[in-house]
Amino acid sequence: MGFFSTKGLPQNRYFGIWYKKISNGTVVWVANRDNPVTNTSGVVRVTSNGIVVLANETIVWSSNSSRSVSNPMAQLLDSGNLVFRDENSDGPENIAWQSFDHPVDNFLPGMKYGIDFVTGMERYLTSWKRVDDPSPGDFVYRFDPNGYPQVGLWRDSNLTYRTGPWVGDRYSGFPKIPNDIFTVQYVLSEKEVYYKFEVTNTSESAIVRSILTPQGALQRLIWDKQSQQWREYLSLQVDDCDGYRLCGGNGVCNINNAPRCECMQWFHPNFQEAWSSADWSGGCARNNQLDCAKGEGFVKVPGLKLPDTRLSWYNLSLNLQECERRCLNNCSCMAYSNTDDRGGGSGCLLWFGDLTDMRYTNDGQDLYIRIAASELDEGKHSSTNRVVVIVLPVLAAMTVILVLLLLYAFRKRKLERTGTMRLGSINKDELDLPLFTFMQIAEATNDFSFSNKLGEGGFGPVYKGMLDKGQEIAVKRLSNTSKQGIDEFMNEVSCIAKLQHRNLVKLLGCCVEEGERMLIYEYMPNRGLDSVLFDKELCKSFDWPKRYKIINGMSRGLLYLHEDSRLRIIHRDFKLSNILLDYEMNPKISDFGMARIFGGSETEASTTRVVGTYGYMPPEYAIEGLFSTKSDVYSFGVVVLEILSGKRNRGFKHPDHNHNLVGHAWRRYNEEDRPSMASVVLMLSSKIELPIPKEPGFYSERNPEKNHSSPSKCETETINQMSITHLAPR
Incomplete structure (x- = not known):
C-alpha cells in the first residue's frame, strides 16, 4: 500500500493497494483516482474522522467515515481490505469504514458487490479509463434492482450486457463450470442483494480476482506462479450473442x-x-x-x-x-x-x-x-424452433433425405476447407502467403474471447492473439454482417501479400477454413493514430518530433505504394484510424480492403462505386468517381492537418464560417495543384524554402483568439478584402 504512478502518467501519483507477492505489482484499489497528486508532497494521515490524502496540506481525497473514533487506526488486512476503526475495538461490527465497500475495478475474495436497501449503499465496479490511467472509465458493472435483480454492464447510461437472473448456483446464461478453487454466495432479501466469492480452504494459496477492464470485459483471473502471469478462468461477453x-x-x-x-x-x-x-x-x-x-x-x-x-x-x-x-x-x-x-x-x-x-x-x-x-x-x-420435427410416411423417404443432407454437408465442408466460395478462383500457391488453420487462430485468440477483442471496423471484429512461439498477432475476422465482403477480403490479400515496407503493416498470413475469412497481421500495441491524437491525456505526450516522425513515415509508405513497389496501388481509404502505431510509435499503413491496383501505364481510373470515408475523399472522387495517386495525396493532406491541429476534419467548428478543417486551411479542389508523394517526401526531408501555396482570390478570416482570448498569446493578421467578379474552385 502506498503511492504509485503509471508508465503512461508518470507525473500523477495515486494512493492505492497492490499485491505484495506478485512481481508485476497489480493494483487492485485506488483512493484518489479522480484527483491525483501531481508532485512529491503527497501524504496520508489518519484522523478521528477517517483517512485523508493530502497534497501541500490540501485534501485531495477523504474516506468520509460514517462515524468518528477516539483512537483512530488504519489497517491493511491480508485480504486487501483497508479498514478504519478504533484501535481498542476489534471485530467487523466496529469497522467505521473499509475499502471493500468502495471497490474500483477489481473484485477480490470476500468483497461484495450489490445494494443495501436499508442504508442505500451500493457497491459496484468502475473500469479504469485506460490500462495506465486509473481515472473512472466508460464502463460500470452493477446490480439493477428493478424487477428480479440482475447484474448489468453499462457504458455511460447505456446497458451493453446483462448477466441474466440468478438461478441458484450461477447467473442465467453462465455455463456450469466445476471448480475447487472458490465458492460463490448470492443473497437476496428485503434488506439487501449481493454477490461474493471466497477461495476454498484447499486452495488458500491460490490468488484469484475479477477485473472490469477499460474495454468493458469482466474477467475472473487466477495467478499462474509458474509463468508469473494472470490466467483467464472465466470471461463475460464471450461472443456476439x-x-x-x-x-x-x-x-x-x-x-x-x-x-x-x-x-x-x-x-x-x-x-x-x-x-x-x-x-x-x-x-x-x-x-x-x-x-x-x-x-x-x-x-x-x-x-x-x-x-x-x-x-x-x-x-x-x-x-x-x-x-x-x-x-x-x-x-x-x-x-x-x-x-x-x-x-x-x-x-x-x-x-x-x-x-x-x-x-x-x-x-x-x-x-x-x-x-x-x-x-x-x-x-x-414442438417446444422450440431449433428442433425440427419431420413426419415421414415411410422409412425409405427418411433415408433418402438423410443421405441428401449428408451429401450436402460433406460438399459444403469440402468447399469451406479448400477455401472455395469465391476463393476457389485463386490459386493459393500463387499467393505466396502462409496459411493458418482455424484451430491455430482459435487457440491464439482464446476462442475469439471478448476480452481479446480490439475493436470492429467495416471488415468485422479484430482480435488480439498470441501464436505458439509467443508472437503477438492481430486477427481481422470477416463477419457475416460486415459492410465489406469477399471481394474486399481477396483485394486485401492480393494487395498487401506482395508488399514489404517498414511503414506498411505486415501481413503474416490468412485463414480460409471452416467457412471463415481471416487475415493475420503483426500486432500494433499503440492502436490507431486517432486513438492517440484525440485522447486528452495521450496527446499531451504527442510532441512535434513524434508528429513529424509519423507524417514522414506515412509519406514514405504512400510513396512506396505509388511509385516504388512492384504494383502501383491507390489506397483509397487513407485516414487516421488506418494508421497503426508500433511499440516505437512508427506509423504503419493498414486496411487495404478498398485499395486499387494499377497497371504499369495506368495513372487514373473511374468508378461508379465510391468507397472510402467521407471527409478524407477528394472532391473529384466523391462527386465524379475519378481517382488516382493524387486521391491519396488529398487524404494524406487531411491527415496531416488533423495531426498538426489536433482536431478532426469533420468535427472542426469555427465561429466565422461552416467550413470543415480542410476548407478552413484552403480547399485544394484542383488535383493538378496537389504535389506527388515524391514531392511531399522531398519537402519533408529538405530544408529549402518552399513556395507560398496559392491563395484564394477572396479571403476573409478572423482570428479565433479574438473570441477566445488568451493573455499569453496575441496575433495579428492581414485580411485580403479584394473584390473580383469570377471565382474558380481549386
Whole structure:
C-alpha cells in the first residue's frame, strides 16, 4: 500500500493497494483516482474522522467515515481490505469504514458487490479509463434492482450486457463450470442483494480476482506462479450473442446460426426487410394475437438465457405449478420460469411485456412462453424452433433425405476447407502467403474471447492473439454482417501479400477454413493514430518530433505504394484510424480492403462505386468517381492537418464560417495543384524554402483568439478584402 504512478502518467501519483507477492505489482484499489497528486508532497494521515490524502496540506481525497473514533487506526488486512476503526475495538461490527465497500475495478475474495436497501449503499465496479490511467472509465458493472435483480454492464447510461437472473448456483446464461478453487454466495432479501466469492480452504494459496477492464470485459483471473502471469478462468461477453438486445423484443440469438437472430415459431420479424439486412433491433411480433378469454396456455422453450427481468415479478417460495397458475391468471404475464433450477426447480419468476435479450446457451433454463389457444396443439409437439420435427410416411423417404443432407454437408465442408466460395478462383500457391488453420487462430485468440477483442471496423471484429512461439498477432475476422465482403477480403490479400515496407503493416498470413475469412497481421500495441491524437491525456505526450516522425513515415509508405513497389496501388481509404502505431510509435499503413491496383501505364481510373470515408475523399472522387495517386495525396493532406491541429476534419467548428478543417486551411479542389508523394517526401526531408501555396482570390478570416482570448498569446493578421467578379474552385 502506498503511492504509485503509471508508465503512461508518470507525473500523477495515486494512493492505492497492490499485491505484495506478485512481481508485476497489480493494483487492485485506488483512493484518489479522480484527483491525483501531481508532485512529491503527497501524504496520508489518519484522523478521528477517517483517512485523508493530502497534497501541500490540501485534501485531495477523504474516506468520509460514517462515524468518528477516539483512537483512530488504519489497517491493511491480508485480504486487501483497508479498514478504519478504533484501535481498542476489534471485530467487523466496529469497522467505521473499509475499502471493500468502495471497490474500483477489481473484485477480490470476500468483497461484495450489490445494494443495501436499508442504508442505500451500493457497491459496484468502475473500469479504469485506460490500462495506465486509473481515472473512472466508460464502463460500470452493477446490480439493477428493478424487477428480479440482475447484474448489468453499462457504458455511460447505456446497458451493453446483462448477466441474466440468478438461478441458484450461477447467473442465467453462465455455463456450469466445476471448480475447487472458490465458492460463490448470492443473497437476496428485503434488506439487501449481493454477490461474493471466497477461495476454498484447499486452495488458500491460490490468488484469484475479477477485473472490469477499460474495454468493458469482466474477467475472473487466477495467478499462474509458474509463468508469473494472470490466467483467464472465466470471461463475460464471450461472443456476439451477449450484446444486449441484439435480436430485439421476442427474438433469440443463436451463435451457431447464420444469421445470428431468429424468431421463435410463434413469432415473425416485425420488419422483414430490415431483418433480412441483419438489422434485428425491431424484434419479433406474434403470429396470433393473445386473447385471455379464449383459453391460452404455455409452451416450454429449453436451453435459454432467461430474458431481461426489469419488467418482472418474483416469489422465491412458489413451485412451478403455482407459478404457472399465477401467470395464467394474469393476462399481462407473457412467460414464467423457476428462480432456482437446482433439484427439480423452485421459486417463481413472471415476465411482463416483450421478452428481450434471450439466447440459446449450454446449461440454459426452461422458459414457459404464453401462446394463443389456436397454437396450443402445435406447441405440445414442438417446444422450440431449433428442433425440427419431420413426419415421414415411410422409412425409405427418411433415408433418402438423410443421405441428401449428408451429401450436402460433406460438399459444403469440402468447399469451406479448400477455401472455395469465391476463393476457389485463386490459386493459393500463387499467393505466396502462409496459411493458418482455424484451430491455430482459435487457440491464439482464446476462442475469439471478448476480452481479446480490439475493436470492429467495416471488415468485422479484430482480435488480439498470441501464436505458439509467443508472437503477438492481430486477427481481422470477416463477419457475416460486415459492410465489406469477399471481394474486399481477396483485394486485401492480393494487395498487401506482395508488399514489404517498414511503414506498411505486415501481413503474416490468412485463414480460409471452416467457412471463415481471416487475415493475420503483426500486432500494433499503440492502436490507431486517432486513438492517440484525440485522447486528452495521450496527446499531451504527442510532441512535434513524434508528429513529424509519423507524417514522414506515412509519406514514405504512400510513396512506396505509388511509385516504388512492384504494383502501383491507390489506397483509397487513407485516414487516421488506418494508421497503426508500433511499440516505437512508427506509423504503419493498414486496411487495404478498398485499395486499387494499377497497371504499369495506368495513372487514373473511374468508378461508379465510391468507397472510402467521407471527409478524407477528394472532391473529384466523391462527386465524379475519378481517382488516382493524387486521391491519396488529398487524404494524406487531411491527415496531416488533423495531426498538426489536433482536431478532426469533420468535427472542426469555427465561429466565422461552416467550413470543415480542410476548407478552413484552403480547399485544394484542383488535383493538378496537389504535389506527388515524391514531392511531399522531398519537402519533408529538405530544408529549402518552399513556395507560398496559392491563395484564394477572396479571403476573409478572423482570428479565433479574438473570441477566445488568451493573455499569453496575441496575433495579428492581414485580411485580403479584394473584390473580383469570377471565382474558380481549386
